[in-house]
Amino acid sequence: MRVVIAEDLALLRDGLIRLLRDTGFEVAAAVEHPDAFLEAVEEHRPDVCVVDVRLPPTFSDEGVRAALEARRRIPGLPILILSQYVEQTFAAELFADGRGGVGYLLKDRVADVADFVASVKRVAEGGTALDPEAVAQLLVPSGPDDPLAALTPREMDVMQLMAEGRTNHAIAHGLHISESAVEKHVSTIFGKLDLPRSGDDHRRVMAVAAYLRR
Amino acid sequence: MVRMRPILRRFGSDLAYQLSTLPASILAFAVVVAAVTVAATAAGLIIGLPLLLAVFALLRWNARLERARTAWALREPVPEAYRRRDGNWLRRLRVVAGDPQSWKDLAWLAVLGTFGFVSAVVALTMWGTIAGLLVLPAWNWSLPNDGVDFGIFRADSLGEAFIGVDIGLVAIPLAYVLQRWMTEGLLRLSKALLSPSREAALEARVGELAATRAGAVDAAAAELQRIERDLHDGAQARLVALAMDLGMAEERFARDPEGARELVGEAREEAKRALAELRDLARGIRPSMLAERGLGPALTALAARSPIPASVDLDVPADVPDSVEITAWFVVSEALANAAKHSGAARVLVSVGGVEDRLIVEVADDGAGGARPDGGGLTGLRKRVEALDGTLAVSSPAGGPTTIRADLPCVS
Numbered sequence: 001m002r003v004v005i006a007e008d009l010a011l012l013r014d015g016l017i018r019l020l021r022d023t024g025f026e027v028a029a030a031v032e033h034p035d036a037f038l039e040a041v042e043e044h045r046p047d048v049c050v051v052d053v054r055l056p057p058t059f060s061d062e063g064v065r066a067a068l069e070a071r072r073r074i075p076g077l078p079i080l081i082l083s084q085y086v087e088q089t090f091a092a093e094l095f096a097d098g099r100g101g102v103g104y105l106l107k108d109r110v111a112d113v114a115d116f117v118a119s120v121k122r123v124a125e126g127g128t129a130l131d132p133e134a135v136a137q138l139l140v141p142s143g144p145d146d147p148l149a150a151l152t153p154r155e156m157d158v159m160q161l162m163a164e165g166r167t168n169h170a171i172a173h174g175l176h177i178s179e180s181a182v183e184k185h186v187s188t189i190f191g192k193l194d195l196p197r198s199g200d201d202h203r204r205v206m207a208v209a210a211y212l213r214r
Numbered sequence: 215m216v217r218m219r220p221i222l223r224r225f226g227s228d229l230a231y232q233l234s235t236l237p238a239s240i241l242a243f244a245v246v247v248a249a250v251t252v253a254a255t256a257a258g259l260i261i262g263l264p265l266l267l268a269v270f271a272l273l274r275w276n277a278r279l280e281r282a283r284t285a286w287a288l289r290e291p292v293p294e295a296y297r298r299r300d301g302n303w304l305r306r307l308r309v310v311a312g313d314p315q316s317w318k319d320l321a322w323l324a325v326l327g328t329f330g331f332v333s334a335v336v337a338l339t340m341w342g343t344i345a346g347l348l349v350l351p352a353w354n355w356s357l358p359n360d361g362v363d364f365g366i367f368r369a370d371s372l373g374e375a376f377i378g379v380d381i382g383l384v385a386i387p388l389a390y391v392l393q394r395w396m397t398e399g400l401l402r403l404s405k406a407l408l409s410p411s412r413e414a415a416l417e418a419r420v421g422e423l424a425a426t427r428a429g430a431v432d433a434a435a436a437e438l439q440r441i442e443r444d445l446h447d448g449a450q451a452r453l454v455a456l457a458m459d460l461g462m463a464e465e466r467f468a469r470d471p472e473g474a475r476e477l478v479g480e481a482r483e484e485a486k487r488a489l490a491e492l493r494d495l496a497r498g499i500r501p502s503m504l505a506e507r508g509l510g511p512a513l514t515a516l517a518a519r520s521p522i523p524a525s526v527d528l529d530v531p532a533d534v535p536d537s538v539e540i541t542a543w544f545v546v547s548e549a550l551a552n553a554a555k556h557s558g559a560a561r562v563l564v565s566v567g568g569v570e571d572r573l574i575v576e577v578a579d580d581g582a583g584g585a586r587p588d589g590g591g592l593t594g595l596r597k598r599v600e601a602l603d604g605t606l607a608v609s610s611p612a613g614g615p616t617t618i619r620a621d622l623p624c625v626s
Contacts, residue, residue, distance in 0.1 A: 009447060009451045011451050011452065011455050012451055012454060012455060012458075015454075015455045015458045015459070016458075018462070019458055019461075019462055022462060022465075023465075054446070059443070084446060084450060107454045108454065108457065110454065110457065110458050110461065111454075111457030111458060111460065111461040112461060113458075113461035113462055113464070113465050114465065116461075
């Protein structure tokens with residue numbers, strides 16, 4: 001799998017290159033500037049991009065801007081955004097086109113190499129990866145009338161993992177329950193939240209993400 | 215017995231003032247006449263309005279001159295406070311015309327141009343006449359036969375000339391007292407008219423405080439931003455890299471123990487660097503030496519760490535407030551860092567001393583100069599210093615040397 005990296009800090013850029021090479025990716029380009037990133041993306045047409053939120057010149061949200069622009073030029077281009085903090089509006093903007101192939105993770109997650117690599121691969125395949133912390137912030141019921149408040153704690157756990165972009169299989173593994181139990185919970189959740197049902201993992205995640213963005 | 219020395223000194227300074235009043239009053243008269251004439255003609259016309267601004271500028275220039283002259287005569291500063299002028303010329307004109315100080319200036323110039331002139335002429339004529347009388351016997355011979363006419367008497371013989379000397383001697387104390395009154399009167403009036411009223415002085419002070427307070431807030435915000443960036447780019451990034459190394463090592467242990475060991479070693483180095491960066495950052499926020507040992511030792515330690523050999527000349531007063539100490543420390547820290555980065559200097563001298571109730575901090579290097587006082591670091595420093603009502607002076611001509619001097623009031 002070919003990947004383009006945009007990260008301004010040399011220390012982290014080198015670390016990412018090493019980590020991704022080590023785990024079987026081919027690093028097509030590693031750049032530090034948003035403009036260079038857009039050029040690299042057009043040139044290499046990578047399978048997935050890993051982009052830091054803060055890039056020069058102002059180090060505010062250039063990474064997200066560049067990611068959105070890249071996806072405008074190449075629709076559906078898989079992009080995983082790395083961020084030092086969870087910033088709700090970034091996640092919302094990234095997931096707004098409803099296409100999938102998007103990820104938003106805290107930088108800390110790179111330490112769990114297996115998990116991180118799985119997230120990169122999931123995004124590359126058109127899936128999603130939303131940081132657990134971002135999901136936790138989204139999953140707070142806005143009031144007693146919020147349908148989220150009607151979910152049981154177990155259903156909340158399933159919802160959390162589902163919103164992170166995990167498959168039924170991964171959810172079952174993470175919660176130590178059977179896959180059929182997961183399917184049952186998912187079905188109840190969709191019923192309570194009044195969401196269109198779908199067997200497709202990715203479309204299901206997008207439905208959840210869309211619901212959480214409302 | 216009347217002590218002569220103070221009286222002589224008084225006489226000297228009064229006479230000097232009256233002497234300076236002669237040209238000053240002529241100038242003031244000309245300025246006032248010109249101002250009134252131009253204003254009277256210009257006020258009626260729209261195109262004349264900008265001219266009014268020029269008239270006020272002329273009056274201010276003359277008033278400044280008078281402030282300096284009064285300060286010289288009184289041996290004490292005469293403060294100046296005008297309302298802030300900004301915006302387009304029409305707004306400025308309105309501010310200037312509405313400023314009571316403008317009219318007080320005009321009043322003083324008018325008094326000076328008339329009564330001041332009379333006073334100077336009287337004083338000079340008086341002393342000229344007295345001087346003439348005192349030495350009358352010496353030049354009596356040169357007079358034509360009918361002698362010299364002083365109005366009240368005629369001196370046409372040597373005997374009468376000596377009477378003139380007596381009259382001159384009697385006139386000295388009278389002239390002295392009259393000159394005293396005129397001088398005192400003029401000086402009091404000029405000080406009253408040229409100094410800002412209590413209200414205007416307070417107004418000016420409030421404006422100044424508002425500006426420095428905004429500066430302090432800016433400086434604090436910039437400082438927070440710097441800390442956040444330092445954390446993000448420094449310790450935080452190192453910790454992420456460290457976690458990444460450890461994560462990769464964990465993955466590797468089974469298949470490649472040697473490679474994994476190497477990664478763990480790198481992770482440990484990364485941890486050490488993160489610690490060092492956090493320590494530096496903490497020191498930048500509040501240097502621990504300062505809290506524990508005081509300004510002198512903290513500055514000595516700072517100089518010892520400087521990449522350019524730095525010598526210190528410290529005479530730190532005992533009771534410097536905390537806020538002044540930390541600002542002084544930052545001035546030296548920033549100046550040393552700048553010198554190391556840009557100046558190419560071979561030596562730096564840090565001197566700190568108390569002058570009355572102020573702390574003077576000076577950092578001088580022998581480098582290439584050319585430091586911009588409006589550069590990022592120096593602007594931040596200036597805001598810090600001004601927040602304490604101090605001043606920061608930067609002298610850095612191209613070719614060097616560079617001297618940065620902070621003057622910090624120590625009122626706690």
